[in-house]
Amino acid sequence: SILSKFSAVDVDREFAEMNEIEDEALVSFLKDEHPQTVAVVLSFLAPAKSAAVLQSLGSVAMKEVAVRMARMDRVVPEAVAGVVKTIKKKYRDYQRRNDDLVTGGLDTLVDILKHMPGDDERQIMDDIEAALPNVSRQLRDKIFAFENVVNLNNGEVRILIDEIKDDHLIALALKGAGDDVRFKFLRNMSQNRATDILMEMNAMGSIRLTEVEDSRRKIVSIMRALDDNGAIRLRGGETLVE
Incomplete structure (x- = not known):
């Protein structure tokens, strides 16, 4: 045996x-x-x-x-x-229990950071980067996720769209995205532009997941740059009524 x-x-x-x-x-x-x-x-x-x-x-x-x-x-x-x-x-x-604890801790920290002033939040993230690089990457991935565009107010989304300057990239990124993410983008552009993007998405048919993920990474990179220079704030804070 x-x-x-x-x-x-x-x-x-x-x-x-x-x-x-x-x-x-x-x-x-x-x-x-x-x-x-x-x-x-x-x-x-x-x-x-x-x-x-x-x-x-x-x-x-x-x-x-x-x-x-x-x-x-x-x-x-x-x-x-x-x-x-x-x-x-x-x-x-x-290991599974520890992973769950780490994930839970990061989720809690993300929620706390939402309610902190930008300077304090960046200081905390810098401190975590210095002490725990691996955890810092997980934290940034949670904060700077494509789906977190829903945390932006409408004015910030319009700033993001203007910075992207590529409707094909937006169409790719919105393939398979949730309704809340799609709505956040499409409601903040002209009706003609939104219609064109929807038509392009439909014309694409089935596309590789890697293409979608690559387009989202490019948009997230733009989101991070805008967040770093203070043009948008991804963590949000209190919900704003517009």
Whole structure:
């Protein structure tokens, strides 16, 4: 069977990534496991990593695990495979929860930034860029998304349209866009121009998603430039009535 062919090389490869997991995370995975399972895991981790985890399990669990490790002669492949599967699933769940927390935190921060003065908002974004470049990119992607054009007031949309200067680019970007995004663009141009863009969109038929995404990236780039020089404000703030 496959399990019977679970070699020492396989074991080393499977456990190698666990040495990269934070000690606190490993402890949280293992604290409710049977002492024998914990003993198997620690026997394959780097000694320093195992020592840190063992110390964090508490005196009772530490004793039980240490005794089982001392008694351990050899581990059958089935046991190793089962432990690997269990720990990997817990790690995936852990990463998923952390991703959800990061996403939730960014969404909250975006909402907070909407209500802050522009200078303070830019200072915060600069600080995040310096401290957490990867998170900063995620934050900017949320703020400077094509769909966020709906946060602009009508005057700002007209400024954006004038800056784009390319109706074909607008038509491409609006393919597959939500009704609110389409309406935001089309209501802020002349009826003849809006009609021409709608006709061009219909004449395009089906087009590649990459073309749509590329056109939207170009418009987002223009939006960011206008936001940087203060001509528009993408984060909005309180809703304005026009």
